Amino acid sequence: MDSKYKTWFHTYKPEKKYEKRVAYFSMEFGIHQALKIYSGGLGFLAGSHMRSAYELKQNLIGVGMLWKYGYYDQARNRDKSLRADFVEKTYNFLEDTGIEVTVRLHDNPNVKVKAYVLKPEIFGSVPIYLLSTDVEGNDFLSRTITDHLYDGNQTTRISQSIVLGIGGAKVVEALGGADTYHLNEGHALPAFYHLRDKGVKKNQMVFTTHTPEKAGNEEHDANFLNQCGFFGRTLTMEELSNEMVNGGNLNYTVSGLRMAKKANAVSKLHAKVSKDMWRGYDNTCKIIPITNAQNPTFWQDEKLKSAWVKKNDDAFQKRKLDLKTELFEEVLNQTGKLFNPKVLTIVWARRFAEYKRADLLLYDLERLNQLISNEKYPVQIIWAGKPYPTDYSGIDVFNKLVHFTNYQANLAVLTGYEIDLSKKLKQGSDVWLNTPRITREASGTSGMTAAMNGSINVSVNDGWIPEFKKDGKNSFILPELDHHMPVSEQDRLDATNLYDILENKVIPTYYNHPKKWQKIVFNGIDDVLSDFSSHRMADQYYKELFN
Structure with a gap:
C-alpha cells in the first residue's frame, strides 16, 4: 500500500x-x-x-x-x-x-x-x-x-x-x-x-x-x-x-x-x-x-430492518415489543415504574435547551391530565436529555419534569442520555416528539434515527423535517406558525395544536387503525433511509x- x-x-x-x-x-x-x-x-x-x-x-x-x-x-x-x-x-x-x-x-x-x-x-x-x-x-x-x-x-x-x-x-x-x-x-x-x-x-x-x-x-x-x-x-x-x-x-x-x-x-x-x-x-x-x-449501520436495529425489508408487519411488531420491553427495564431500574409494552409510548429526548421546549406538554395541565388518564387510550411518556451543566434554566426544566412525573405511574424522566440510552429510546418508542420553536433548530437529527427504528415523528415543521414530512403518511406535523409572533403566543398555539394532534390523530390511529399505523411506520423508514443516511x-x- x-x-x-x-x-x-x-x-x-x-x-x-x-x-x-x-x-x-x-x-x-x-x-x-x-x-x-x-x-x-x-x-x-x-x-x-x-x-x-x-x-x-x-x-x-x-x-x-x-x-x-x-x-x-x-x-x-x-x-x-x-x-x-x-x-x-x-x-x-x-x-x-x-x-x-x-x-x-x-x-x-x-x-x-x-x-x-x-x-x-x-x-x-x-x-x-x-x-x-x-x-x-x-x-x-x-x-x-x-x-x-x-x-x-x-x-x-x-x-x-x-x-x-x-x-x-x-x-x-x-x-x-x-x-x-x-x-x-x-x-x-x-x-x-x-x-x-x-x-x-x-x-x-x-x-x-x-x-x-x-x-x-x-x-x-x-x-x-x-x-x-x-x-x-x-x-x-x-x-x-x-x-x-x-x-x-x-x-x-x-x-x-x-x-x-x-x-x-x-x-x-x-x-x-x-x-x-x-x-x-x-x-x-x-x-x-x-x-x-445519520448512519443506519450503527443506529438501526437489525431485526427491525429485516422485517421492514420484507414488509412483514407481524415480525416488525413482535420485535418492537421486545425493544419496548428492553427500554422499560431501564425505566423500571431508574424510576421503579412498570411500563406496558402494549401501550403507546411517546419519547422526548435531546439536549435540554430552552428553545427545544421539553416541557411543552405541561403547558395546559388539564389537557395533559386528560391525555395521561384516558383508560381507553392509555399513553406512556418518557423524557431524557442533558442540559449544559451550567445552563440553570435548562436544569430547572429538567428538575420540573422530574418532580411533576415523580408520582405519575406512566410518566418518567431518565438520566444518562448518551449513545446507548439514545438507541434504546429510539428503538423502543412509538412516537418521537420534537417541539423546538420554529427556525431555531438547524437540523435536529434525533428524529432520523428514531424513524429508522419505526418511531413516528410528531414534530414542529423545522430543521430537517420540511425535507422529510408527508403529514399523516410518514409523520404527524404541527401547523407551521409565524416565527415572528411573540414567543408566548407561539408556545400557546403549538401546545394546543400538539394536544389536538395527539388526541385526534396519533392516539386513535395507534389503537383503532393498527394497519394504518404500521404503514406510516414503514413509510417513515422508506423515506428516512432513502434521503437521510449519512452515506x-x-x-x-x-x-x-x-x-
Whole structure:
C-alpha cells in the first residue's frame, strides 16, 4: 500500500472519487458509548459522518479532543434532581501516535499537545486523532485545558479552540498535510489563521455552520483573543481591525465564512436562515445546504430492518415489543415504574435547551391530565436529555419534569442520555416528539434515527423535517406558525395544536387503525433511509464542498 495511506492509518486505498485528503475538525465525536468525548447532536452527527466515510472508503480523518472528564456524567441528587458528576476517563484502545506539537496559550509559548489515534478497526470509523494537553512537562493550568468538553470558563474555552485549531492543524501537518481542511462548526477557527499563515489557500478551507441564531455563534473581544494566542501569532492593530465586527469583537462564524471558499448549513431551511443572518457582513462565502444525516449501520436495529425489508408487519411488531420491553427495564431500574409494552409510548429526548421546549406538554395541565388518564387510550411518556451543566434554566426544566412525573405511574424522566440510552429510546418508542420553536433548530437529527427504528415523528415543521414530512403518511406535523409572533403566543398555539394532534390523530390511529399505523411506520423508514443516511451526506460533502 502507498505509504501516504499508512500515515493516516487507513485500512484501505481510498475510492478514486474520494481521493482528496480531507481533515475534519470537530470539538466532539459521538462514535461509541464508551468513548465519552461527546455531548449530543453535534457529536452524533460527526460520529455518523466518520462511520460513513469509512464505509465509503473516503480519504478523510477526524481531528478532535481527548476530554479527560468527558462532558459530564448525569446523575441524581437525593431528591432525584439533576447532578453533574465529573469522573476521569481512560481509554486503553487509543494509541499514542508519538506526535507532539506545541501551541502558544496566553503567556506560555510552548504548551505541549499530544495526539492519540482511534484506529479504524476499533469502532469502524476513519482514523480520528484526539488531542490532549494532559502531558508531562505542561504546567497545571495547561494540563487542565482538555479536562471538560465545553468548559464554562471563557478563557479555557478559547484555549480549547486554540488547541483544537492550531494544535490540530500542526498534527495534520505532521501526518503529511491535507488537501482540504473542514471545520465542523467554528470551534476550531484558529486552524484557518494558522493555515493561512502557512500558505494554505482559501480554496482548501471549508466550513459548516450549525447554529441558526446569532446569540449561539461564539463571539469574543478581538484584542483579548489576540492576547490569548488565538491567531497563532500576535496580529498588528491593522490586521486585527480587519477581523473585527460588532464593535471590536471577533465572531467565529463570520470569520469562518470569510476565510472559507465555501460553507454549508445543515438543512435547506437552515441555509435560508443562515443567509439572512449573515447578509449584513461583507466578504462572506457562499452557503449551500447539505442536510445532516445519520448512519443506519450503527443506529438501526437489525431485526427491525429485516422485517421492514420484507414488509412483514407481524415480525416488525413482535420485535418492537421486545425493544419496548428492553427500554422499560431501564425505566423500571431508574424510576421503579412498570411500563406496558402494549401501550403507546411517546419519547422526548435531546439536549435540554430552552428553545427545544421539553416541557411543552405541561403547558395546559388539564389537557395533559386528560391525555395521561384516558383508560381507553392509555399513553406512556418518557423524557431524557442533558442540559449544559451550567445552563440553570435548562436544569430547572429538567428538575420540573422530574418532580411533576415523580408520582405519575406512566410518566418518567431518565438520566444518562448518551449513545446507548439514545438507541434504546429510539428503538423502543412509538412516537418521537420534537417541539423546538420554529427556525431555531438547524437540523435536529434525533428524529432520523428514531424513524429508522419505526418511531413516528410528531414534530414542529423545522430543521430537517420540511425535507422529510408527508403529514399523516410518514409523520404527524404541527401547523407551521409565524416565527415572528411573540414567543408566548407561539408556545400557546403549538401546545394546543400538539394536544389536538395527539388526541385526534396519533392516539386513535395507534389503537383503532393498527394497519394504518404500521404503514406510516414503514413509510417513515422508506423515506428516512432513502434521503437521510449519512452515506448520502458524506458523498455530498465530497461532491459539493471538498471538490
